[in-house]
Amino acid sequence: MAQPTAHVIHGGKQASPNNTWTNFEWEEPKLGKQVHGEITTARAFGTSGNLSSGFWRTGATSPGANSDGSHNLTYSSPLGDETACIIDGSATLTVVSTGAKYQVGPGSIISSPKGLEVYWEIDAPFFKKYWCIWNGTKAADNLPTDLLIGNISDSPDWVDYNFTEPKEGDLVAGELYFIRNGGSTGTMLSGVWRSGKGIAGSDLDDEGTMTTPYTGVLGDETILLLEGEVDVTETDSGKKHSFRAGDAIGLTSVAPALQVDEEAGNDTDVDSSLGSETSSTTSITSSILKYRQENGRTFHAYKDGQYLMPNDEREQDRLDLQHHLFLLTFSDKLYLSPAGQDGHKIHNALDVGTGTGLWATDFADEHPDTSVIGVDLSPIQSSFVPPNLSFQVDDIEEDWTFNVKFDFVYCRMMSGGLADWSGFFKRAYENIVPGGWVEVADILWPMTSDDGTLKEDSATLEWASKIIEGTKLIGRPCDGASKYKEKLGAQGFQNVQEKIFKWPQNTWPKDAKHKELGAWHLENSISALESTSVAVFTRVLGWKKEEVDVLLAKVRRELKDRSIHSYWPIYVVYGQKPEDAGVHASQTSWNWLGKKLF
Incomplete structure (x- = not known):
């Protein structure tokens, strides 16, 4: 078995070839099967839960379109907590349960908890968003009842991103602000991160280019590159990737999903389990x-x-x-x-x-x-x-x-x-x-x-x-x-x-x-x-x-x-117990110049 500390980089291009786009079909709990727009997937899975990301678009000829190219649909994020960034177009979002309305357009960041019914009125002629869906295994104590709406041009209080790498120890790389800190089905963080000249970085040159190791210490991470460019090297394999503004990047923290044996059939003629054990110091009486x-x-x-x-x-x-x-x-x-x-x-x-x-x-x-x-x-x-x-x-x-x-x-x-x-x-x-x-x-x-x-x-x-x-x-x-x-x-x-x-x-x-x-x-x-x-x-x-x-x-x-x-x-x-010993963490090396949504 491959060691599960190895990283896998998933890449998705905003301008993906047309043959990679498919109709977006989903099961809306109250309405049944729905088909609206087209989707292309940058990553299809995560290693610590069901995590996926990609792009979604609508247009005059896409499934579900009105005669003028607009779209009207109800979407409750049934597949999990969703964070999206609008790339093109505009829309009006209405939370069905409260009537709260939001206008969104390019740069808008929408964070929707799983199960929250939202009515989307998407303007013609086209619309495109980057999406990330996380479906964890643990429900939050207090489920969100509203959307979280932000924009990549917001000017919040940025803070230095301090983190601990298993091999290098404490590092600082760029600065960030959080959009959401928690999900309705588990731990989900999202926000905006940036690097550049004059911004904190452990290895930052005069041009503002930063080089840093990164193992995805907080979990699987999906990224939409908003500005700039990045070269990523997988430390274990030496494989190199280059991304530019508009690209999607997926970083896994452990091993990828298993492949299905399509020839095995679905019969049920075998058997399986789990177990546990326990312990203290007494004689057998x-x-x-x-x-x-x-x-x-x-x-x-x-x-x-x-x-x-x-x-x-x-x-x-x-x-x-x-x-x-x-x-x-x-x-x-x-x-x-x-x-x-x-x-x-x-x-x-x-x-x-x-x-x-x-x-x-x-x-x-x-x-x-x-x-x-x-x-x-x-x-x-x-x-x-x-x-x-x-x-x-x-x-x-x-x-x-x-x-x-x-x-x-x-x-x-x-x-x-x-x-x-x-x-x-x-x-x-x-x-x-x-x-x-x-x-x-x-x-x-x-x-x-x-x-x-x-x-x-x-x-x-x-x-x-x-x-x-x-x-x-x-x-x-x-x-x-x-x-x-x-x-x-x-x-x-x-x-x-x-x-x-x-x-x-x-x-x-x-x-x-x-x-x-x-x-x-x-x-x-x-x-x-x-x-x-x-x-x-x-x-x-x-x-x-x-x-x-x-x-x-x-x-x-x-x-x-x-x-x-x-x-x-x-x-x-x-x-x-403390006394020096080796650490065997796998990581990727990042050469950053720019800004990302995570």
Whole structure:
């Protein structure tokens, strides 16, 4: 698998050839299918959510035109939060719910939240806009009820753009102002940035040309170049790009979307899952071995109710399968951090939420001189283990009472298992030797698709949203993997890195590696479907077991459906307790002279 820190540059030209423009068709919730104008796409996907951008135009001969070349349409941004910049033409926009009216023309910047109905009266003879659509996975607490309207010629208070590059550290490059700071479906920032003579820049020559490394530190970024020109070099590949005013640029922060295997068909004859594990320091007593019986499954008795996954033989088999899935994902590597490879020997290692203990066993075999401890709430591990490995039943959320400090702490698939990740990282920091490492591998809920084939009204997303709701109700949310990097850094860890992989839901991808991952994950997730759901739905949400079974039957069918190109993001985050170590961030180098909308 390609490392997901590599950047991909997408380029789109405002004056795109006519054969790249297609009719713009969309489903308006209250009106049904609509066709107005033409569209060309500069980028079709993002790496941290559904992100796309491009150009849209109308004219006398474009679909939906009135006899005089004008257009009248209702548009509610059904595909996600949208920010647009008007390039040509003029229009009157009316917010349907409030009657608020806005006049827009060249240079106008329109930011519309997903689902806000707006009536567009587009003047003849033509109209063109640059658009960027972001459809995140988390609804805002207070949904916007109006448009945000600005103009690129506005004169706000510009501020220096200070940011931190993983390799170079703190830099300043140009200045900016924000138009919007947040979206209705997730984190979306937009604004205007500029560089030039007399403007701040870490590497700015007398002519006003600025050269800067940039890794898209805040996430995927789409750009409309308003003035000037820019040359961009992809550091990893050496590939060069040149853009001029009017061009669109897309910078990804991780790996591109998977390609679909068009020849695979859409039959549903395979199987798939997710999982988690948990931990503290007590001897194995009869109370620990006395499991809880519920809905035909068994659960741990120690700290009863703290962890909602079963521990029976079916679940143990699934955890073993999932271990193989991780090895396949990481090309047979047990971990990705530089632990043990940077001059610091691993004397003591801790596996948090060890489950059946397979990872700890393999790690102990691979490091025979390392003392390895595996902790979990359930004593389900094999007694036939390497002599340098021991298991303990322990609650890792309590004070750690180990009699050693660790060189490496590893934690896998614990989403929904911990109440306080910041507290966990704090305890890890306190129990790791200087120069030691912590690494977390986890799944991000809910699953997603890059091409929209996983519909918002699907049984799968209904099921996932209920799981997220239930885990939040018990104070152990399962949708926090994307925040681990931030939390790790906040506790004092350095050289923090985040890598994102994809587990396809079934065998829909075209390339062999991801197709194999999809086959294994389908088996994993089908096996985990009941174990993930039963306690959350019945114990927390109050559903009847029969109601759960009906929903899960629908979900199983969708999980096997190859026409749904869904996947689960897998996050790997690691960091080092202070002491110098290498950083391996990928970046692009930018030679700027001009102004951009981001």
